[in-house]
Amino acid sequence: MTASTTDVQYGLGARFAALTRLVELGAGRADQATLAEAAQLLVRAGDRLRLSPDHTVVALAGGTGSGKSSLFNAISGLELSPIGVRRPTTARTHACVWGLDGAGPLLDWLQIQWRHRFARASALDKGESQLHGLILLDLPDHDSIRALTDTEADRLIKVSDLVVWVLDPQKYADASVHRRYVTELAGHDAVTVFVLNHADRLSPEDREICVADLRELLSKEGVDGPQVVVTSAVTGEGVDDLKAVLAESVVRRRAAFQRLEADLDRLMSPLTKDVADLSSVEPAVDGARREGLTDALCDAVGVSAVGEAMENVYGVRSVDWVGWPYARWAARLRPDPLSSLRLGDVKDEIRALVGSAVSAQPAEVDNAVQALADGVTQGMPEVWQAGVRDAARSRSGELPATLSDELSQVAPPLDRVPGWWWLLKIWQYLLVVLFVAGVAWAGSILAYGVLKVGPAPMEILGDVGLLPWLGLLIVGVLGLGLLSGMASRNFVVLGAAKERERLERGMRRRVAAVAEEMVVAPVEGELRRYNEYFAAVAAASRK
Known part of the structure; x- marks a missing residue:
């Protein structure tokens, strides 16, 4: 095998490898009839390249009366194929082999x-080594009325390395030949030869006219530079010229590769046109679209609403810890406006809020997924855009429930009491004790020192001079209590905002993780599939 032939084989092998990948990736996206034809070509190419x-393999094809069997006998130098007047003359394919070794599996x-x-x-003895x-x-005649032979002719025309069309001068423009075969073989110029037989029936002038007319007709059919040989099986005219054409193809050992290459080129033509x-x-x-999807899903599941509810719950719960005790005690004398919040189990309350938010917004979830798919498919063919949308929605049925399950696990730790709440409560009750002690002391001085109800148990309990100082102590304690209560409320607001931010960050992380697994990953898989298909088309089309 020559170096050029080896190069062709390796290049063709790479193209067929790309075609294999194209068939795999194009399922459900490219034209199914084209993919089926590509699969058949892969099988045929694999079989032919594996064989000798x-x-x-050169096929003599033609209609009834074209003289191809006579030409077959003339080339072989033997009476191998029957010739007669009954039509169709050739009912079964006959083969003549120059060099039988290794040809059995191929036959x-x-x-x-x-x-x-x-x-x-005896071919070598007759000086025909070039045909080895x-x-x-x-x-069989391609226009046979016998379906069996007609089918056999079609099959062998598709698998032969070189096709020689034997045409009758009286009907070389036969529509059945051009419509069924020549048009289909456009682009197969290197592996197609046209023989105008029965030249002995034509005058030199008529022969030139017929050849020129045939070339023009073939050119219109898409055959560029058709190779036309004029022969006569009766007189032997042109037979040696045809043998020379066949010998050139045999010696170069490239016809099989050229035929497969031509078949591949014809197959790839509509595919490359679609993606040109x-x-x-x-x-x-990209990151912006990921963020956009996460934002949209967070809106769809009501993350902000849950965070706001958590913030309110945090503030209400803090009242029992950081509020001024006297204010709380006074509030208890009034009806509790917060009883409707059902705060017995805060975690259950938050989980219920999360679950209801997710299950109530399936339409918004679908809109978010649709927006992502539309954003990444700009410029893609419609069938591939549909594929990306299908991939994005591939798990949309379970997406709301999954979001609900994930977010229901993100419960704020409101059963944990912050340390500063404990310190503030101790401080406030210390002020309460000081206030009570100051009021009791002042009452004792009023009783023993001012009203003289009896002797004071201790001197300081009746010293009237201490009353102004005790008044200042009581007022100061009340002021400190009120100020600490007000300050604590500000700290509670800041703490509630931080807890809300922490909760929303945790929920957002879970939403992003679910979106990555159930939406982004399938979409990226389809985008990679499109790029690989696009690359496979380019590789299979490269000559």
């Missing part, structure tokens, strides 16, 4: 019956 690379793959295989063992490695097939104006997309969802 030293043989070139089996071509489904050539044993009784229709012939070997030219040729497998020449005489196909497209480019790859960023495979990762």
Whole structure:
């Protein structure tokens, strides 16, 4: 095998590897008929490349009366294919092999019956060594009325390395040939040869006209620079020219690769056209869209509402700890306006708020997911945009419930009493004790020192001179109590805001984690699939 042939084989192998990946990635996205055809081509290419690379399969195809069987016999130098007047003349494919060694598996793959295989063992003795490695097939007439032979001709035309179309001068413009075969083989110029047979029936002028007309017709069918050989199986005219064409293909050992390459080019043409104006997309969802999705999901599940409720609960609960005791005692004499909050179990209250917020907003969750999918699919084909949207919604049914379950675990630690609440409560009750002690002391002085109800048990309990100082003590204690109560309320507000911020941060982290797992990851998987498909199309199309 020559170096150039090896290069072609390796390049073709890389392209078919890309085609394999394309078929895998394109399922449900690309045209299914095209993918099915690509899968068939992969199977055919794998089989052909596995079989003898030293043989070139050349098919003589043509309609009834074109003289291809006569031409087959003329090339082989033997009467191998039957010639007669009954139509169709050729009912089964006949094969003539120059160099039988290693050709058996290939002939089996071509489904050539044993009784229709012939070997030219003496080819080297006749000076035809240049044809060594040729497998020449005489196909059934393509326009046969027998469905079996018609199907066999179609099959072998698709798998042959080189197709030689044998045309009758009287009907070379036959629509059945051009519509069913020539148009389909456009782009296969290197592996297609056209033979204008029965040249003995034409005058030199008519021959030139027919050849020119045939070339023009083929050009209109998309065949660029068609190779046309004029022959006559009766007189032998042009047979050597045709043998030279076949010999060139056999010697170069490239026809099999060129045929597969042409088949691949034709297959890739509509696929490359579909993506010609497209480019790859960023495979990762950017940070701004991730944040946007998290924000939207947080709004959908009511994170702010839960945080606000928690902040209110925190403030109400602090009243029992940091409020001025006298104010609390006075408030107890009035009906409790907070009884409707049902604060017996704060964690259960918060979990209930979270759960109700999530389950009530499925439409907003779906809108958030839709917005992300729309944002990352700009410029993609509609079928791939739909794929990204489907991936984004692939777990949308369980998304609200998952968010609810996750967020219900984020309960604020309100059963834990902050240390400064304890210190403030001790300080306030110390002031209460001082206030009570001061009032009792002042009452004792009034009783014993002013009203003289009896002798004072102790001198200081009847010393009237201490009354002004006791008054200042009582007023000071009351002032300190009120000031500490007011200050504590400010600290409670700040503490409640920090607890709300902590809760919302924790909820947001959980929302972001759920969004990453259930929305972002599937979307990025589909974006990577699109980029890999795009790269596979480019690789399979590269020559």
